[in-house]
Amino acid sequence: MLKLYNSSLDPINNWTNVEVIISPGPYNILIGCTYLGISCCFIFIQIMTFITFYKKTNLMFHIPLKLMINIGVTEIIQQTIHLIASFYTIFLLSTESFLINCLASILQSSYITSIAFVTLLTLNRFTVFYQQKFLPILNNDNIFTCGIIFCYIFYILLIIFYMIPSYRLTFTLVNYGWLYSSKKDKWVLAWELENKTSTILLLFSFILYVLIFCKVVYMRNTISNTFGIQFSDIRILAQGIFNFVSIVFLEWGWRYLPNIVQDQFTCAIILNYLFLIVSGNNTISGLILIKELRKEIYNFIFYCFNKSKTTTSMVKVKRLIFVNKVSRCKP
Numbered sequence: 001m002l003k004l005y006n007s008s009l010d011p012i013n014n015w016t017n018v019e020v021i022i023s024p025g026p027y028n029i030l031i032g033c034t035y036l037g038i039s040c041c042f043i044f045i046q047i048m049t050f051i052t053f054y055k056k057t058n059l060m061f062h063i064p065l066k067l068m069i070n071i072g073v074t075e076i077i078q079q080t081i082h083l084i085a086s087f088y089t090i091f092l093l094s095t096e097s098f099l100i101n102c103l104a105s106i107l108q109s110s111y112i113t114s115i116a117f118v119t120l121l122t123l124n125r126f127t128v129f130y131q132q133k134f135l136p137i138l139n140n141d142n143i144f145t146c147g148i149i150f151c152y153i154f155y156i157l158l159i160i161f162y163m164i165p166s167y168r169l170t171f172t173l174v175n176y177g178w179l180y181s182s183k184k185d186k187w188v189l190a191w192e193l194e195n196k197t198s199t200i201l202l203l204f205s206f207i208l209y210v211l212i213f214c215k216v217v218y219m220r221n222t223i224s225n226t227f228g229i230q231f232s233d234i235r236i237l238a239q240g241i242f243n244f245v246s247i248v249f250l251e252w253g254w255r256y257l258p259n260i261v262q263d264q265f266t267c268a269i270i271l272n273y274l275f276l277i278v279s280g281n282n283t284i285s286g287l288i289l290i291k292e293l294r295k296e297i298y299n300f301i302f303y304c305f306n307k308s309k310t311t312t313s314m315v316k317v318k319r320l321i322f323v324n325k326v327s328r329c330k331p
Contacts, residue, residue, distance in 0.1 A: 095173060104169035115197075
């Protein structure tokens, strides 16, 4: 969520106290439509990702796929809430409601929980590459299953935490973004929880990715007796780097960008778009890295195009037959 530290202009304290604020000009329609378009694209790709995973019946019970599905669930929840926010932006609907507070709490909790799931997935990959067991008496799959359950318990606790009035969030029509609704001295604890949790988990995840990368390069060099880094090696780190850089930049931007960019509205809009894109991090990386997903999307679009073409042709044929029948019936 947007946090501004400029004491001369603190929109969190000032903007949220205004009852009704209408944005001048067409910006609300433009911004709302782009929110809507990006959210719809992410949701579509995520649904196609679920379909692709579902077809991998032989992998459905494997821990890595389970974790990827759970990451997708937390991301599609975020994308759906951003989609709802787009309608509030387009139509300038009142955001002074308990529903908005609930949606904001779920959004924030989903964002943090998705990072926890990404870290758990990275840890799973690490144990596979290094063939490590946490406890000799327990199967790693059982431990990761418990980890999934813990993430959802953490998720529920976060939702409850962000519903506490002092830490509650809302959607503002001033900059079309999510803000803490209380005064700064009250919500600092909530922000520190989000910032520190996200940064620590991402840093841990990134270190694991580097270790995995080193292991892969070492194994390949040992087997093939060749040295150097190949493109396939870089792809292993791609998702981890993308997640780490984008989220760290978002967290940095929430804290420091308002002090750098003079125009507070422009600064807030940039951060809002970045938050929207970060909510689709794994959706984007999945589209880039999973060949089966791209093929599934292509087949779906091709099917819809052909179906539309066939329907149009059938309508034309029926009209032609009808015209011929009418012409024959005429004396």
